Amino acid sequence: MSRLATVALLSLVVASTAVAQSPALRWGGDAEGGAPFVEADPANPSGVRGFDVEIAGMIAEGLHRKPQFIQVAWESIEASVERGDFDLGMSGLEDRPALRERHAVTIPYYEFHEVLAVRPADTARYKTVADLAGKRVGTLGGTTAYSILLDAQTKSHVIPISYDDDVHPYTDLTAGRLDAVLLDNIIAERSLRRSGGFVIQPVPVATGHYVGIFAHDKTALRDSANAILLARMRDGSLERSFRKWNVWNPEEAQYFQGVLNPPKTDSPVTAAQQSVTQTPTAGLASIPHYLPALIRAALITLVLSCLSMALAVALGIGIAAGRVYGPSIVRVLLTAYVEVMRGTPVLLQLFVIYYGLSGVVRLPAFIAALLGLGLNYAAYESEIYRAALESIAPAQLEAARTLGLSESQILRLIRGPQALRLALAPMTNDFVSLLKDSSLVSVITVVELTKQTAIYATNIGSWVIPGILCAVLYLVFSLPLSHAARKLEQRWSAS
Amino acid sequence: MTASGAVLAVRNLEVQRGEQRVLRGVDLDVKRGELCALMGVSGAGKSTVLRAVAALTPFSAGTIQVDDVALHPGSLPPESRLRDLRRKVGMVFQAHSLFDHLSVLQNITLAPIHVLRWDVERANATAIRLLESLGVGHRVSALPRQLSGGEAQRVAIARVLALDPLLLLMDEPTSALDPARRNALGETLRDLARQDRGLLIATHDIDFARAHADRVVVLADGVLVETGTPAEVLMNPSHPATRALLQHAS
Numbered sequence: 033m034s035r036l037a038t039v040a041l042l043s044l045v046v047a048s049t050a051v052a053q054s055p056a057l058r059w060g061g062d063a064e065g066g067a068p069f070v071e072a073d074p075a076n077p078s079g080v081r082g083f084d085v086e087i088a089g090m091i092a093e094g095l096h097r098k099p100q101f102i103q104v105a106w107e108s109i110e111a112s113v114e115r116g117d118f119d120l121g122m123s124g125l126e127d128r129p130a131l132r133e134r135h136a137v138t139i140p141y142y143e144f145h146e147v148l149a150v151r152p153a154d155t156a157r158y159k160t161v162a163d164l165a166g167k168r169v170g171t172l173g174g175t176t177a178y179s180i181l182l183d184a185q186t187k188s189h190v191i192p193i194s195y196d197d198d199v200h201p202y203t204d205l206t207a208g209r210l211d212a213v214l215l216d217n218i219i220a221e222r223s224l225r226r227s228g229g230f231v232i233q234p235v236p237v238a239t240g241h242y243v244g245i246f247a248h249d250k251t252a253l254r255d256s257a258n259a260i261l262l263a264r265m266r267d268g269s270l271e272r273s274f275r276k277w278n279v280w281n282p283e284e285a286q287y288f289q290g291v292l293n294p295p296k297t298d299s300p301v302t303a304a305q306q307s308v309t310q311t312p313t314a315g316l317a318s319i320p321h322y323l324p325a326l327i328r329a330a331l332i333t334l335v336l337s338c339l340s341m342a343l344a345v346a347l348g349i350g351i352a353a354g355r356v357y358g359p360s361i362v363r364v365l366l367t368a369y370v371e372v373m374r375g376t377p378v379l380l381q382l383f384v385i386y387y388g389l390s391g392v393v394r395l396p397a398f399i400a401a402l403l404g405l406g407l408n409y410a411a412y413e414s415e416i417y418r419a420a421l422e423s424i425a426p427a428q429l430e431a432a433r434t435l436g437l438s439e440s441q442i443l444r445l446i447r448g449p450q451a452l453r454l455a456l457a458p459m460t461n462d463f464v465s466l467l468k469d470s471s472l473v474s475v476i477t478v479v480e481l482t483k484q485t486a487i488y489a490t491n492i493g494s495w496v497i498p499g500i501l502c503a504v505l506y507l508v509f510s511l512p513l514s515h516a517a518r519k520l521e522q523r524w525s526a527s
Numbered sequence: 528m529t530a531s532g533a534v535l536a537v538r539n540l541e542v543q544r545g546e547q548r549v550l551r552g553v554d555l556d557v558k559r560g561e562l563c564a565l566m567g568v569s570g571a572g573k574s575t576v577l578r579a580v581a582a583l584t585p586f587s588a589g590t591i592q593v594d595d596v597a598l599h600p601g602s603l604p605p606e607s608r609l610r611d612l613r614r615k616v617g618m619v620f621q622a623h624s625l626f627d628h629l630s631v632l633q634n635i636t637l638a639p640i641h642v643l644r645w646d647v648e649r650a651n652a653t654a655i656r657l658l659e660s661l662g663v664g665h666r667v668s669a670l671p672r673q674l675s676g677g678e679a680q681r682v683a684i685a686r687v688l689a690l691d692p693l694l695l696l697m698d699e700p701t702s703a704l705d706p707a708r709r710n711a712l713g714e715t716l717r718d719l720a721r722q723d724r725g726l727l728i729a730t731h732d733i734d735f736a737r738a739h740a741d742r743v744v745v746l747a748d749g750v751l752v753e754t755g756t757p758a759e760v761l762m763n764p765s766h767p768a769t770r771a772l773l774q775h776a777s
Contacts, residue, residue: 431618431620431626435687438607441641450627
């Protein structure tokens, strides 16, 4: 007996030494995605919790390694795992063929359903995606649900609205900005518990599975992880974790049975593959498939940038004139405006205008984006114009005064046009900056060039071709603009 | 018209810049048809007199009367209350101050169109006539930076004359001119005076004043020290400052 105890003690020491000595199992996920997947632990905000955290812990334990969490943006998990930033990527990642082509994918450890959420009054009207022709349906960009909606856009004229997070689709649904939301049942149920105000349609639109991913050449590590996952399914650890996080249901039990006792012809992996509706093409062949959407998004970027700049210039001139000519109270107020707009992130301003003000005025996303960028850039433009106005030689203004021109005529006919010539170069710089900053508006559901590129890259699993196309499109807009501005400057300064 | 019949009557003018008294008790008249040269070394206060008369610099004491428009001590009135003065006083700056972004023609027609509300045809016709009379009719479409110093000055004069002012103020008009051009300018200014205007020309150019002025006024350290015809003042200076000015010029 004592011999047995010694052996047991020894093996415990050996095992714990192995855990201590082997490198940690680095796993990446996005804590912004929240519970029940991964979220910051309220008891210890530097740690994380959620069922994905527990499953990563089980895999690490099975490998005799310590789990180490790496925070990564959800849409970057695939790229990061291949870069070697971490060994395992897990954060409600949806199984799909493209994922299997590019990475070593674990067995699906959870089956979810894509479900439609609608306002209570629409329960009878919008039961399926096909019922939503001409209606706005929100979801997370770059997900299977988004692919389903893009498919439905062609087939039944649904209007897909892409979000960067899974909270705002539901708040926009209850606020009336959307007619429905298509997302994973876990996310829908969580939102329903949290805020309510909508109903989940009982018939799922599609079925999918969550998986973990390793870099494509780490198949041995993946196989070990698969063995551990199967063991944890078998011994009930996974079920306990899912129950703890309130996502266990009889269908899940049935799914586990299917995985543990697979019928010969239908492995869980094949089932997972079949549940996905779209097969994205990869490499150069993907260009014809994605280019039209990319060009559409590029036009949105261009129109949005031009309109925002026009607003910024008009407001900027007004603010600069107010700061140069206005009474002190006006000058103080305008200075405060400029400092607040320049001193806070444009991202925050977009959130405030789109979501913060939605209780008072419910702006369409494009208008909110236009206002957000325009109001922010107006502060920068006004500083350029103010500096330019103040740099006009006083003798020019005195000459104008002795001719009998009024102050407003001097501003309009002499000072303004001369200042505009000085402001042209910095204005061009700002417009190019605005063209690029317009990518921020994807946070309020406007799918512009960068967002569309990210969706493209996520779908094909590579940033090379989408990145090049995106850069080319941005340059197509910015280079002629810089060229035209240089020409105009040369013409104005021509002697 | 002022009580004395002068286009410009300045009485006891004082201008203070901080602690410094730039002008002290200056009395000055300019009559219709008269070309008055305001002389003195640099820093004597010549430009300040012109700027005070043009309501570009406030004055602390005294009065300035241009025809029937009076200016009072204190801060400058808003432009809206200076309209009458602006219609009567034209000023040509030393650096010309043509508007860099406008062509010669646009520089001249700007005020007639926007202040006098003339139509474009009338303004253009007047501008071209003035430019031709000043010998720069061929430069209508040039930009200011494309003009020589003499051309720029004549364009600046044309710009002021387009408004047909009663009193013409000029600051150092000969500073950028060669002797031939200086003489031509003198003739032009005499013609302008003959058109029943008053001309007050700030200059330290003795030859110019001697050849073209009706009257010379000498300023020294902000005080008017001597006044009279060019022959009286410049041939027989009675004040040391005038003698210093003549010595400096020779």
